[in-house]
Amino acid sequence: MTTDPFDTGPTGTFRALCRDYPDGTVFRGADGFRSLWGPVFYRGRANGTARLLVIGQDPAQTEAVTRRCLSGQAGRRVQGFVEKLGYTRRYLMVNAFLYGIYNQSMALPHLLDPAIQAYRDAWLLAALAPGKVETVVTFGTPAFNAWTAFTATPAGAAASAGVLFHKALHPTADKPGGPITRQDLLDNWNVALQFLHPQVQKPDVKKPLVPYGSDFTPAELPEIPARDLSFGFPAWMRSTDFWASMSPTPGTERANISVEVP
Amino acid sequence: MTTDPFDTGPTGTFRALCRDYPDGTVFRGADGFRSLWGPVFYRGRANGTARLLVIGQDPAQTEAVTRRCLSGQAGRRVQGFVEKLGYTRRYLMVNAFLYGIYNQSMALPHLLDPAIQAYRDAWLLAALAPGKVETVVTFGTPAFNAWTAFTATPAGAAASAGVLFHKALHPTADKPGGPITRQDLLDNWNVALQFLHPQVQKPDVKKPLVPYGSDFTPAELPEIPARDLSFGFPAWMRSTDFWASMSPTPGTERANISVEVP
Secondary structure, X not given: OEEOOOOOOOOHHHHHHHHEEOOOOOOOHHHOEEHHHOOOOOEEOOOOOOOEEEEEOOOOHHHHHHOXXXXXXXXXXXXXXXXXXXXXXXXXXXEOOOOEEOOHHHHHXXXXXXXXXXXXXXXHHHHHOOOOOOEEEEEOXXXXXXXXXXXXXXXXXXXXXXXXXXXXXXXXXXXXXXXOOHHHHHHHHHHHHHHHHHHOOOOOOOOOOOOOOOOOOHHHOOOOOHHHOOOOOOOXXXXXXXXXXXXXXXXXXXXXXXXXXO | OEEOOOOOOOOHHHHHHHHEEOOOOOOOHHHOEEHXXXXXXXXXXXXXXXXEEEEEOOOOHHHHHHOOOOOOHHHHHHHHHHHHOOOOOOEEEEEOXXXXXXXXXXXXXXXXXXXXXXXXXXHHHHHHOOOXXXXXXXXXXXXHHHHHHHHOOHHHHHHHOOOEEEEEOOOOOOOOOOOOOHHHHHHHHHHHHHHHHHHOOOOOOOOOOOOOOOOOOHHHOOOOOHHHOOOOOOOHHHHOOOOEEEOOOOOOOOOOXXXXXX
């Protein structure tokens, strides 16, 4: 017998946002978006109980299967980060973009398109409205710019007043051959942790800060909690990486998804 | 903007059954089951409002992605059937087996294994307990045998007393080269409809019975309603068939799944 708690789903305003959302006429294929995979709305507590709000960039193929943000390689890195702050449960993660991106140079300029921003801001406002969020972390430049644009609106400025905020590098910013090394990424995340940890007031679990070393340890890549997915998702989807791949045409709007059972 | 109602999930006893369920030690790979894909619990109203209970056989690759029973080719055929009875909304569909089968001759003999039957009976009892179900239809021999075994238990006999019941052929019983033709299947379903339709007391929509002809018409293969899946599933997953396939090793426990975006 397996006993797996599961996400019982969004409530209130969050539920309405999962029912009424922009489609492929807003997130256009011609603009670099892969709306064909469907929207991916959130991971965590979409019910008004979140203390931490995380903003990521856009969903990839893993998230198109789990239908939750940040549940693949980037997601497990972020999960380790938020658990170092003591947020093991009461967090909400959303993305700057509702749909996956197949061409960043085409898609990123649309970050502040009115319809894209309005919908994203509705999520951010819903997250902050209950007055429970004390910490906001953005991962990557589009997420930071999304937060900045939100807080520049009157409603966003009011809702975010007094919230603890920090921006961090994208969880997979350390691309092979790129300018950012694994150590650069972890140093950046350590700066974020050292800024945030002493100021977190209401973590789910109080624990001393343990910074990253020169690489992610296995304990720093925890599984995605069962309670963050819907019912019935097999455990290996939460505890292993790279089980979903694009085939045979990555790089185009219509990329297929292949799920490899471990 | 898209407005798609979605399944807000199981409640009460149904919710507990989606949290606590038999795993691969009960539905063993060595017995022909593909527990690696995860359990698939239901489609429809798992909240006590169902008037119709449908029992199918086991989930295939499409259902492993949508995480809902009867949502592929067989599911769209069944959807057409239940809508002919006027049940457009208040139905609950479950399977005789919680996990997919890769080898029927190995798996079907386990239909009445105590742990398999006990869990399935708990679903059937939960479906009937609110006293709302007036009609039960089984599709295929394993489903019929599952229902028969349930109604032979004291609790099942009590819960099913007075319920209108009919057994029908499996929705894809018309295998190419097999003994059952498309016409045989549709004739069998017409018998079921002609028996059930006059006796249905509380359909969602009252309408005259239109029997099947010599083949399924497009209208008789309706899309899977958005309200039957969780949020964010793209519409083409509900309105097209065969977008999920097994690769590269169908016929074994570890078959991978390939999702082709249309």
